[in-house]
Amino acid sequence: MTRFFNKQKEAQKWQGPICPKIRKKLLKIVEQANICYVLPAGKGVFQVEERGTKYIVDVVTKHCDCRRWDLTGIPCCHAIACIREDHLSEEDFLPHCYSINAFKAVYAENIIPCNDKANWEKMNGPQILPPVYEKKVGRPKKSRRKQPQEVQGRNGPKLTKHGVTIHCSYCHEANHNKKGCELRKKGIRPKNKIRRNVVEAT
Template identity: 35%
Template sequence: MLEEIRHMLMQRMFMKKDIMLKCTDQICPNIRKKLEKFKEDIRYCMVTPSGNMKFEVQCLDKVHVVNLSNQSCSCRSWDLCGIPCKHVISCIAWMKDGPDKYVSDFYKREAYLKTYEHFMEPLRGKEAWPNVEGPHVLPPVVKNMLDRPKKVFSRERSITLQGFEVYVGEETGNTYFRV
């Protein structure tokens, strides 16, 4: 199983690095898709500049405050993940600028390639492994965990049935037992 995981990781790391080497954009493809989706959503936002890189953005029925110098938005999406939200992108579009320089460096091409610059060394097959002298490694002993003790129920115990008569209207007769 560990060999399968190692093999899968080798393939994944090579594939991820190869995809990014072929990409010419400075931002990762998935982040670029999010930015494009946010660019479509800014048509519902109305920007009011306040000065000093601060803006008030009215988006449908909600109002958000954007500070481009601190890289913060009152919806906190940009603060948490580093990708400009639609409120920020609407402010950037109002300034006639592009959102690429406002994306966190973690989502840039250089950081992605730096993540996958190391690779896993290939190994020879199992038949080429050296034989090791010594005791064989055994799996751990599995103990059954103790359960709660079962309640002992016995009908032979001294259960006495005590009865009482129930009178319904004028008739007598039905007897019920209570334990």
């Protein structure tokens, strides 16, 4: 509520079509454009050279190879050098969201303050209580649960065994391991002595 009021008062002091912070950024970029060498190619396309690096700028589609213009909407130094080559204004190529009119439109509405709690309407509804806290056993974890591809092993990320059918290394039967093998517990030697590899479930 107070923020909206302060922004409304702040916007009343501004002059010009562009917000002051954006105008300061634009002035810094204009200074960087002085070291750019522009070669026009026609139909709004230019080749700009800056410190040995060449960039292609399209003023019509508002695109530059450095991609600063594409990401922020504010023309980069290469684009401003091309705009000045055509004797145009840099402020005409800024999006509407950076204008003072857009800033005033965002903070135009007022947030109405709430009445005192004593003046609230009685709804006769159930009393809203906080959720019941259940203390869990053990020390609470401080780190988040990592994804399977994030767990690093000796040979790279560890893969999950979900969906894999395990085989016992003692009797070579499926769905149990050597520790839970009934033949091994009874001391019976397995008949099948051929070692089988772990087969993934299809």
